[in-house]
Amino acid sequence: MSIARGTVEANFDGLVGPTHNYAGLAMGNVASAKNAEQPSDPRGAVLQGLAKMKALADLGMAQGVLPPQERPHIPSLKRLGFSGRDADVLRKAHSEAPALLAAMASASSMWTANAATVSPSMDCADGRVHFTPANLATHLHRAIEPETTARALRAIFTDDKRFVHHEALPATPQMGDEGAANHTRLCSDYGAPGLELFVYGAAGDDSPRPQKYPARQTLAASEAVARLHQLDPSRRYFAQQKPEVIDQGVFHNDVIAVGNREVLLYHEQAFTDKKAIQDWVRRCLRGSSVSAREPVLLEIKDSEVPVEDAVHSYLFNSQLICPPDGSMWIVAAHECEERPRVWAAIQRLVEDPANPIAGVKVFDLRQSMRNGGGPACLRLRVVLAEAERAAVNPKIWMNDALYTRLTAWANKYYRDRLVLADLADPTLLDESRGALDELTQILGLGSLYDFQR
Numbered sequence: 001m002s003i004a005r006g007t008v009e010a011n012f013d014g015l016v017g018p019t020h021n022y023a024g025l026a027m028g029n030v031a032s033a034k035n036a037e038q039p040s041d042p043r044g045a046v047l048q049g050l051a052k053m054k055a056l057a058d059l060g061m062a063q064g065v066l067p068p069q070e071r072p073h074i075p076s077l078k079r080l081g082f083s084g085r086d087a088d089v090l091r092k093a094h095s096e097a098p099a100l101l102a103a104m105a106s107a108s109s110m111w112t113a114n115a116a117t118v119s120p121s122m123d124c125a126d127g128r129v130h131f132t133p134a135n136l137a138t139h140l141h142r143a144i145e146p147e148t149t150a151r152a153l154r155a156i157f158t159d160d161k162r163f164v165h166h167e168a169l170p171a172t173p174q175m176g177d178e179g180a181a182n183h184t185r186l187c188s189d190y191g192a193p194g195l196e197l198f199v200y201g202a203a204g205d206d207s208p209r210p211q212k213y214p215a216r217q218t219l220a221a222s223e224a225v226a227r228l229h230q231l232d233p234s235r236r237y238f239a240q241q242k243p244e245v246i247d248q249g250v251f252h253n254d255v256i257a258v259g260n261r262e263v264l265l266y267h268e269q270a271f272t273d274k275k276a277i278q279d280w281v282r283r284c285l286r287g288s289s290v291s292a293r294e295p296v297l298l299e300i301k302d303s304e305v306p307v308e309d310a311v312h313s314y315l316f317n318s319q320l321i322c323p324p325d326g327s328m329w330i331v332a333a334h335e336c337e338e339r340p341r342v343w344a345a346i347q348r349l350v351e352d353p354a355n356p357i358a359g360v361k362v363f364d365l366r367q368s369m370r371n372g373g374g375p376a377c378l379r380l381r382v383v384l385a386e387a388e389r390a391a392v393n394p395k396i397w398m399n400d401a402l403y404t405r406l407t408a409w410a411n412k413y414y415r416d417r418l419v420l421a422d423l424a425d426p427t428l429l430d431e432s433r434g435a436l437d438e439l440t441q442i443l444g445l446g447s448l449y450d451f452q453r
């Protein structure tokens with residue numbers, strides 16, 4: 001099937017890196033805590049991600065690939081005082097501070113919903129696409145991602161007449177920014193100006209905060225991103241996520257809500273003031289043309305799917321996608337099929353003629369899910385007008401040839417079993433660098449990584 005013409009919403013999925021492991025690093029992410037220290041299967045993980053990308057490309061979606069990062073990250077370990085040759089650095093870190101080694105070896109950059117916030121050119125005053133890499137300030141293993149993320153985005157979206165790359169916000173508790181996972185764009189058509197909804201966990205004032213787990217996104221950070229992207233103040237909104245659900249494991253908004261085109265699907269407990277959001281969407285989404293789609297607000301009640309089921313199945317971390325024929329589909333994780341209430345809710349949505357969702361496509365993403373990363377965590381959405389799409393580095397688009405090449409590449413370099421002790425193995429570092437070196441050639445990314453510079 002050929003890709004649609006005109007403006008499209010492209011998905012850029014993160015390739016899982018060769019060190020994918022379960023280290024229990026993420027506070028407030030119940031899957032990460034539950035699976036800590038289990039053996040992982042990096043090869044299985046990268047192949048699961050590639051299968052999803054290939055399936056979406058086969059539907060005619062514009063599907064891109066974002067590279068993993070270099071891990072274990074020796075420069076970060078050196079910055080923390082581990083010295084010597086690479087093998088010495090790994091050995092010392094493993095014996096003196098294994099938790100630091102695990103943080104510097106995480107493959108967490110696969111969850112590209114946290115790579116950046118992106119606003120399409122139709123929403124920005126200067127008519128360019130704006131990118132702000134997320135600082136991921138709340139977790140050490142993620143706070144080392146933005147520098148390479150910024151490089152990768154610049155290597156893919158190179159044309160500075162069309163693309164603007166901002167710096168990540170300062171990495172302080174007041175400015176915690178986790179990117180697109182807390183940002184939703186609604187529109188009547190991808191090519192029309194949209195509404196941008198920013199969801200934060202904490203404001204600087206004395207409004208309620210979660211008690212148990214960190215609020216990763218702050219209001220100040222969301223406001224800064226909206227300013228940088230030159231969004232029209234009447235077409236962006238800042239909403240607070242309910243602190244109670246953060247304490248139940250909803251560490252990003254995309255664990256409890258998802259939007260696409262004119263549809264916002266959310267759990268009853270997602271926001272502190274859902275009425276205000278509903279009013280804003282209903283008031284502002286109406287397009288000017290007669291053919292404009294009306295907003296569709298789909299609320300799932302707690303009595304239908306309790307928050308706990310939502311967190312374990314990642315129902316709201318499904319992707320809502322529109323292939324070129326304009327139909328809308330739910331892309332869900334297998335775990336949704338395994339929870340009867342969740343599966344029944346999906347069936348109800350698909351059968352209800354009052355919404356445009358035509359069907360569901362289910363994927364096995366278990367390797368990522370065990371670290372709390374579902375279908376939507378693995379992708380960064382970038383709405384691109386036709387000329388913008390033509391300006392993207394062409395080698396990153398998923399198609400039959402790239403799928404075949406990356407599958408062979410993964411089978412060549414990736415292990416099918418990894419435990420935490422392996423992170424200190426210098427051979428794993430060599431294998432990873434070999435894989436990434438070849439990948440930068442496959443994707444035409446130049447010298448992206450520190451070890452190549």
Ligand code: SUG
Pocket residue numbers: 021022023024025026027029032033106108111113114142181251252254255371372373374376377378
């Ligand atoms: O930041 N997990 C990631 C999952 C990110 C999911 N992203 C979105 N919801 N958009 C996180 O919590 C676990 C790593 C470990 O424990 O080994 C981790 O970082």
